[in-house]
Amino acid sequence: MSQEHAQDRKRIQEEAQPLPIGARLVQNQCVTPQQLQQALTQQAKQGSNKESLIGKTLIEMGYISHPALLECLFHQLTRERIAYQIDPEATSVIRFVNVEKTLDGRKVLDDLNLEIPANKITAIIGISGGGKSVTLKHMVGLMKPDKGTVWVGDQPVSRLSGRQLNAVRRRFSLLFQEGALFDSLNVTDNVAFPLREKTDLSEQEILARVETTLQEVNLAGMGHKFPDELSGGMKKRAALARALITQPEIILLDEPTAGLDPIIENAIHYLICDTYMRTRYTIVCISHAVPAIFDWCHHVIVLHRGRVLASGPSLDIRNSTDPTIKQFISGDLDGPIQVI
Ligand SMILES: Nc1ncnc2c1ncn2[C@@H]1O[C@H](COP(=O)(O)OP(=O)(O)O)[C@@H](O)[C@H]1O
Numbered sequence: 205m206s207q208e209h210a211q212d213r214k215r216i217q218e219e220a221q222p223l224p225i226g227a228r229l230v231q232n233q234c235v236t237p238q239q240l241q242q243a244l245t246q247q248a249k250q251g252s253n254k255e256s257l258i259g260k261t262l263i264e265m266g267y268i269s270h271p272a273l274l275e276c277l278f279h280q281l282t283r284e285r286i287a288y289q290i291d292p293e294a295t296s297v298i299r300f301v302n303v304e305k306t307l308d309g310r311k312v313l314d315d316l317n318l319e320i321p322a323n324k325i326t327a328i329i330g331i332s333g334g335g336k337s338v339t340l341k342h343m344v345g346l347m348k349p350d351k352g353t354v355w356v357g358d359q360p361v362s363r364l365s366g367r368q369l370n371a372v373r374r375r376f377s378l379l380f381q382e383g384a385l386f387d388s389l390n391v392t393d394n395v396a397f398p399l400r401e402k403t404d405l406s407e408q409e410i411l412a413r414v415e416t417t418l419q420e421v422n423l424a425g426m427g428h429k430f431p432d433e434l435s436g437g438m439k440k441r442a443a444l445a446r447a448l449i450t451q452p453e454i455i456l457l458d459e460p461t462a463g464l465d466p467i468i469e470n471a472i473h474y475l476i477c478d479t480y481m482r483t484r485y486t487i488v489c490i491s492h493a494v495p496a497i498f499d500w501c502h503h504v505i506v507l508h509r510g511r512v513l514a515s516g517p518s519l520d521i522r523n524s525t526d527p528t529i530k531q532f533i534s535g536d537l538d539g540p541i542q543v544i
């Protein structure tokens with residue numbers, strides 16, 4: 205490796221180091237150090253020291269616009285994705301080893317082996333009926349394999365039951381394909397639901413956390429609305445708030461942009477990016493939004509007929525010369541995969 209090349213790599217790796225958002229905004233000259241200091245002081249006055257809300261405070265103080273903040277986070281994610289492509293070393297948090305599952309006499313997962321890198325965004329893509337949702341259900345033990353093992357960290361989740369399984373499940377939040385808000389509950393009660401079910405927090409603490417989480421997904425003040433009063437994008441935000449409120453380690457999103465128009469789809473991608481930057485959770489997102497999703501994740505897994513067709517940094521998969529993968533990305537009818 206030439207010295208210049210080595211220096212480039214070092215610079216890329218340095219720029220990709222996770223920093224608190226405030227420090228990152230200063231480093232990228234989106235706000236001045238003085239503005240950041242004033243925003244931190246303002247937050248302290250309001251009794252909040254949540255680093256994750258610093259962007260919001262800076263917007264409220266007029267130091268940065270919301271689109272500019274999101275753009276800055278997106279650029280940072282892009283840097284981190286490039287660094288991940290150069291050096292895709294990451295510990296895996298979920299591992300499927302030789303997993304088989306037959307449903308209705310059909311082998312849906314066929315000797316599936318996959319790894320999900322920890323604290324990264326992974327997209328799972330593939331044609332409809334390829335076993336993506338079934339794979340997600342195996343990660344949280346909602347479905348059990350006929351053969352093979354699903355590991356979450358050092359826990360064989362596919363062999364656990366009862367309290368042990370519940371302990372693993374608490375590390376997850378799952379946002380189902382349908383989004384599934386309770387129609388009879390307003391947004392506050394929907395978002396508060398997992399805390400009321402699973403924790404002993406006081407009602408006051410719960411409502412405070414709901415308000416913060418609604419702010420994080422840009423739904424501040426919308427708590428009194430009912431699902432049928434919300435737009436498609438707002439419903440997704442509310443569902444995401446409900447997934448975030450338990451502060452999980454791993455978020456599983458099943459087609460978060462299905463059925464939404466392109467502008468809202470884009471807004472949801474920014475929201476996922478924003479969530480990742482603030483929390484650094486592991487995010488696994490099933491998506492049909494190809495090729496857009498490639499810009500929003502570190503790692504891509506292409507699932508086809510219950511097997512992994514390709515797995516790697518999104519930039520590598522996007523540039524793949526494999527005809528089947530190219531067909532996935534381009535959506536061509538003509539190619540190795542025959543759908544009609
Ligand atoms: N609970 C179930 N019972 C029977 N068949 C199922 C069940 N869930 C999924 N399947 C079948 O498994 C295959 C993969 O489904 P799924 O994982 O939902 O696909 P996708 O990749 O579109 O998310 C499909 O053929 C589907 O009909």
Ligand SMILES: [Mg+2]
Nearest residue numbers: 336337338381
């Ligand atoms: Mg599905």
